Amino acid sequence: MSAAAHETAPFGAVFTEKLSMSRWDGERFEEPHLEPVGPIPIHPAAHVLHYSSSVFEGLKAHRGIGGELRLFRLDRHIERMQQSARLLYLPAPDKELLERMIIEVVLEARDAIPQPPGSLYLRPTLIGTEANIGAAAAPSKEALLYVLASPVGDYFSGAIRPLKVVVESHRPRSTPSFGMAKTGANYAAALGLIMEAKHTHAADQVLFAPGGDVQETGAANFILLDDRRVLTKPLDPSFLPGVTRDSVLVIARDLGYEVIERDFTIEEMLEFAESGEAALSGTAAVLAGVGTILHEGRAHQVGGGHVGPNTLRLRAALTALQTGSTPDTHGWIRTIG
Numbered sequence: 375m376s377a378a379a380h381e382t383a384p385f386g387a388v389f390t391e392k393l394s395m396s397r398w399d400g401e402r403f404e405e406p407h408l409e410p411v412g413p414i415p416i417h418p419a420a421h422v423l424h425y426s427s428s429v430f431e432g433l434k435a436h437r438g439i440g441g442e443l444r445l446f447r448l449d450r451h452i453e454r455m456q457q458s459a460r461l462l463y464l465p466a467p468d469k470e471l472l473e474r475m476i477i478e479v480v481l482e483a484r485d486a487i488p489q490p491p492g493s494l495y496l497r498p499t500l501i502g503t504e505a506n507i508g509a510a511a512a513p514s515k516e517a518l519l520y521v522l523a524s525p526v527g528d529y530f531s532g533a534i535r536p537l538k539v540v541v542e543s544h545r546p547r548s549t550p551s552f553g554m555a556k557t558g559a560n561y562a563a564a565l566g567l568i569m570e571a572k573h574t575h576a577a578d579q580v581l582f583a584p585g586g587d588v589q590e591t592g593a594a595n596f597i598l599l600d601d602r603r604v605l606t607k608p609l610d611p612s613f614l615p616g617v618t619r620d621s622v623l624v625i626a627r628d629l630g631y632e633v634i635e636r637d638f639t640i641e642e643m644l645e646f647a648e649s650g651e652a653a654l655s656g657t658a659a660v661l662a663g664v665g666t667i668l669h670e671g672r673a674h675q676v677g678g679g680h681v682g683p684n685t686l687r688l689r690a691a692l693t694a695l696q697t698g699s700t701p702d703t704h705g706w707i708r709t710i711g
């Protein structure tokens with residue numbers, strides 16, 4: 375695997391050579407070990423294959439300006455993985471165990487980590503492996519935990535370009551109490567609408583706003599911003615508590631923006647967007663500006679159809695922190711060698 379393969383491959387389609395793995399036998403996780411990335415033997419009756427007992431995380435390790443490896447908000451991602459596991463009745467791995475597995479994979483992949491703006495995307499995954507198709511109403515008695523790593527460049531191909539999102543005002547992305555879980559089934563539930571938006575409107579994403587309540591997109595949170603304010607929905611179980619969302623809000627406050635967390639409607643968003651900016655926040659998306667919001671067949675330009683200056687400013691502040699060109703004043707970085 376060359377360090378540059380990620381530059382031509384789609385996001386997440388290139389992997390480092392080793393992953394870290396640990397099996398849970400119903401009582402405890404075994405001591406993790408590194409093994410080559412490749413097919414893993416799994417029983418056709420495995421719980422995950424039938425009843426979707428799967429949770430995962432997505433975080434990044436960046437190469438710092440001094441060459442050091444920097445994990446961004448490791449603790450937050452581990453906490454969210456534990457929360458997702460509890461919601462799916464999967465065994466929540468100890469912080470210490472998961473931390474060790476993630477660090478082990480990063481160190482092993484050291485030479486394959488791209489220079490910024492590239493990074494190493496880490497995908498801790500936990501699946502129910504008990505072979506029992508009769509266990510639809512019971513948690514899996516066995517599980518597999520692994521950490522996979524993928525050298526990545528841009529999530530939305532074409533560097534910093536304005537995105538097009540289609541508003542879905544009826545269907546939610548997931549069931550109301552499960553949006554907060556990072557679980558595969560949520561992505562499966564949203565896929566049909568995203569495919570339709572891509573094919574029919576050449577859109578990049580769907581913005582879920584069931585009943586008019588603007589929540590998040592299929593793979594990132596959603597914020598509105600202008601020269602003074604950042605507006606986003608307050609956390610609730612209907613959508614994923616993004617680590618990037620949280621980071622952007624903290625950085626925005628540091629930079630003097632007023633941060634407003636409250637519910638807002640599609641109408642209010644469209645009005646805001648006439649003179650303001652909109653952006654998607656996520657580990658993969660970083661902070662990606664929206665240029666067009668499509669609602670009920672009508673295209674609304676955001677910020678003149680360009681990625682706005684405030685989006686670029688906050689994005690630059692976030693990436694500067696991640697790569698170490700500004701000091702880590704919030705204790706968000708775990709430097710590992």
Ligand SMILES: Cc1ncc(COP(=O)(O)O)c(C=O)c1O
Nearest residue numbers: 593594595614616617618656657
């Ligand atoms: C549905 C969804 N919402 C929001 C996010 C953003 O979360 P984070 O900033 O922690 O990556 C993601 C993942 O990136 C996601 O898949």
